[in-house]
Amino acid sequence: MAYRSTDIVSRAQWGARETKESDHMGTPVKIVFIHHTAGQHSTTQEEGGRISRGIQNFHMDDRQWADIGYNFLVDEGGHVYEARGWDRVGAHTKGWNAMSVAFSVMGNFEETKPDVRALEAVQGMIQLGIDKGKISKDYKLYGHRDVGQTACPGENLYKIVRTWENYSEEKPKK
Ligand SMILES: [Zn+2]
Structure with missing residues (x-):
């Protein structure tokens, strides 16, 4: 499924707080990381927006980060939420933030299987x-x-990601 930039729920649309200082990222990046939020699941833009605001508050207030950590969030309705976006270094994968983009699927996939809409959105x-x-x-x-x-x-999301094209068994190199 083709995604367009206009399909992405913008920061203004989900009510993001303004970012603090964060570094510009050189692109194109050679590495993509998949995460889950290990929190609540969402299928609607309203729920997803609420969850995004909660994660942003946690990352900025408790973790003291400049902004929500991920580059993009995705929910099981197939909605994509702009977080740090394509061009700013995130806080998601220690040691790899400056050279990768991170997509995080809302929910906990140790317990449940991700909806195909989330998978299609990430791809x-x-x-x-x-x-x-x-x-x-x-x-x-x-x-x-x-x-x-x-x-x-x-585990359930990881098993699927491992079957995708470009998944690498070899550990990344800096
Ligand atoms: Zn993670």
Whole structure:
């Protein structure tokens, strides 16, 4: 499924707070990470917006980060929410933030299987990133747990990501 930039729920649309200082990211990036939020699931833009605001508050107020950590959030209705976007370094995958884009699916996929709409949205966004020159055509795809001590993106989502084109069994190189 083709995604267009206009399909993305903008920060203004979901009521994001203004970002603090955050670094510009050089693109295209060669690495894409898949995460889950390990929190609430959503299928509607209203719910997804509420969840995004909650995560942003947690990341900015408790974690003291400049903004919500991920580059984009995705829900199981297929909605995509702009977080740091394509061009700003996120806070999602320790050691890899400055050279990767992170998509995080709302929900906990240790317990449940992700809806196909979320999967299509992530894949559509990767293709959009390639089309826009933000993601390298020969990018490598990983789950968060491939480079960190975490269950993220949850066993059920991780199993699917491992079957996708560009998933790499080889650990990423800097
Ligand atoms: Zn993660």
